[in-house]
Amino acid sequence: MNILFSEQLNKLRIAKNLSQDDIAQKLFVPRDAVNRWESGESTPDLDNLVKLSKLLNCSLDELVLGNKEDEHPYYGKMNFWDFAARYWWLLFAIAGFIVWMISYLR
Known part of the structure; x- marks a missing residue:
């Protein structure tokens, strides 16, 4: 199981046309914290992970592991x-x- 959080955060943030400043302001964290998350130097706590998934309109699986809802093994035919x-x-x-x-x- 590969944790792809930093890559996913960057990809989803860009897809939503949000800057690191925008995310930092909405989560009430410093901008450099978001920068460290995207560079893989650190990870957010659980509370901020949930807020990020709501802000980016994605599941925690997609945000952390890169699994989309339709790729889940129980959702297919x-x-x-x-x-x-x-x-x-x-x-x-x-x-x-x-x-x-x-x-x-x-």
Whole structure:
């Protein structure tokens, strides 16, 4: 798992047309703190990470790891085996319903 925070912060900040000063003012931190975050010299605390993700309109996964929402393994298309592995418990509910229906119809 690669942490890409400094690269992502720079990329997302530029995409939103924000300067380091803009981010610093909105988060109430010094401009050089934002500069250190982007250069990889330091990282923000959790509170500032959450504020950054809201300010840049992205998830924490995208901000820290570079994973977009649609790249998450649980959001893509799933085949039969993925479905069966995730929802195996439904077989018990369906089997119980079928047994109940058979006994009810007799």
